[in-house]
Amino acid sequence: MSKNERIVFVLGAGFSAPANLPIQDRILQEMIRKPAEDILSYIPEPESTKFLKSYISVGIFLLQNYTAFDCIEYKDRFEELLLKCKYTKLEPGILSEDDKKNELLILREKIRECLEKSNISVSLEDVFTSFDKTYQSREFFHKYSSQYIDEIKESITRLFVYYFSKYCKNHTYDKGDYLEFFNFLKKHVPNAAIISTNWDVLTETYLEKYKINYDLSLNDEYFVQDGSYKPKSQKTIRVIKIHGSINWFRCLNCGKINIVSSNDCGNHLFDDESPEICKSCGEIRDTEILFQSQIITPTMMKSLNGQLYANLWSSARDALQNADHVIFVGYSLPIADFDFRYMLHQSISNNAKIDVILYHDDDPSQTDKLKLKDLLPEKRYHNLFAKNKIEFCYDGFGSYFMNKNILLS
Ligand SMILES: [Zn+2]
Numbered sequence: 001m002s003k004n005e006r007i008v009f010v011l012g013a014g015f016s017a018p019a020n021l022p023i024q025d026r027i028l029q030e031m032i033r034k035p036a037e038d039i040l041s042y043i044p045e046p047e048s049t050k051f052l053k054s055y056i057s058v059g060i061f062l063l064q065n066y067t068a069f070d071c072i073e074y075k076d077r078f079e080e081l082l083l084k085c086k087y088t089k090l091e092p093g094i095l096s097e098d099d100k101k102n103e104l105l106i107l108r109e110k111i112r113e114c115l116e117k118s119n120i121s122v123s124l125e126d127v128f129t130s131f132d133k134t135y136q137s138r139e140f141f142h143k144y145s146s147q148y149i150d151e152i153k154e155s156i157t158r159l160f161v162y163y164f165s166k167y168c169k170n171h172t173y174d175k176g177d178y179l180e181f182f183n184f185l186k187k188h189v190p191n192a193a194i195i196s197t198n199w200d201v202l203t204e205t206y207l208e209k210y211k212i213n214y215d216l217s218l219n220d221e222y223f224v225q226d227g228s229y230k231p232k233s234q235k236t237i238r239v240i241k242i243h244g245s246i247n248w249f250r251c252l253n254c255g256k257i258n259i260v261s262s263n264d265c266g267n268h269l270f271d272d273e274s275p276e277i278c279k280s281c282g283e284i285r286d287t288e289i290l291f292q293s294q295i296i297t298p299t300m301m302k303s304l305n306g307q308l309y310a311n312l313w314s315s316a317r318d319a320l321q322n323a324d325h326v327i328f329v330g331y332s333l334p335i336a337d338f339d340f341r342y343m344l345h346q347s348i349s350n351n352a353k354i355d356v357i358l359y360h361d362d363d364p365s366q367t368d369k370l371k372l373k374d375l376l377p378e379k380r381y382h383n384l385f386a387k388n389k390i391e392f393c394y395d396g397f398g399s400y401f402m403n404k405n406i407l408l409s
Pocket residue numbers: 251252253254255256278279280281282283
């Protein structure tokens with residue numbers, strides 16, 4: 001493997017696995033999880049009023065649509081509370097800020113208990129899919145208006161961002177697997193590009209930690225960034241996040257993406273103390289929503305016609321077309337990724353070398369059953385890249401890059 005070889009890394013969910021980042025389904029479990037059993041040792045998370053409102057509206061939506069539970073009583077209670085929250089002056093019969101928050105906390109706990117008892121097991125991907133289909137077909141989702149669906153969708157996305165970034169924050173950024181990967185990457189700057197299908201900020205945070213310059217392939221006119229953004233230089237690698245990112249927020253007023261430092265993004269949307277302010281156009285919104293989270297699911301791709309994603313996808317296409325070597329890390333080539341699979345198939349040249357790094361669970365040699373083998377990623381890779389030389393490694397990416405690093409040293 002020469003240092004001048006043009007390498008593209010395609011990162012999938014398996015890349016975030018060593019950091020124990022929750023996949024979509026685990027976000028719901030996280031929502032339902034009971035606070036610590038032992039009351040004495042339990043220090044409650046500081047939960048903002050904005051967070052509580054999102055939690056409750058999403059909780060009620062899930063209970064109504066995906067469980068047998070009747071929650072009319074909670075729905076009425078919530079509407080009553082929202083009405084009370086509108087009044088800020090203290091008048092007879094109007095609750096103080098602390099009282100409002102307490103009421104919301106009590107309601108939130110009741111809803112959490114119901115979700116727990118209901119054994120709800122819907123995948124959030126399914127919920128998103130119904131939203132996107134509703135949007136595309138302009139149909140009503142059950143009895144809801146599209147405005148209500150938009151609000152619920154934004155609330156779910158915000159909860160997602162919140163829980164996700166909590167996990168990212170707890171990661172210590174010293175895991176051996178990642179050290180091997182970024183050491184390898186460092187030796188291939190600037191001839192490498194990363195295409196990530198993940199929403200988390202692991203890659204950017206590690207790159208910043210290891211002082212590797214990167215460029216998010218967003219045209220300047222489409223975004224503003226706070227914190228540690230470095231100007232483009234020769235020694236930069238491209239990081240292309242084709243499904244968006246938990247720290248990207250689109251301003252509904254001017255359309256620009258505000259990129260928030262990865263440490264703050266969880267609280268950014270739920271901060272009671274400060275209003276939402278766009279760093280580009282200066283628009284300020286105190287109670288209403290200004291930012292729209294940029295987390296894109298495969299079904300959403302079809303309804304996106306924004307220039308931002310067109311540019312990102314064309315950057316990804318360009319990187320793949322020029323690659324001598326494509327290394328898939330923790331990416332199982334899921335069937336649901338129709339558009340991305342199409343792009344991979346169209347863009348990667350027949351001469352490009354392909355390496356696929358997965359885990360033991362994906363190894364077809366673990367089973368004798370032909371039917372099972374056919375369901376594993378290896379078969380999908382062979383089908384899509386019939387003419388390429390493909391090597392599979394099932395020991396995880398830590399050991400793969402460790403071996404490459406030894407060869408290079
Ligand atoms: Zn703006």
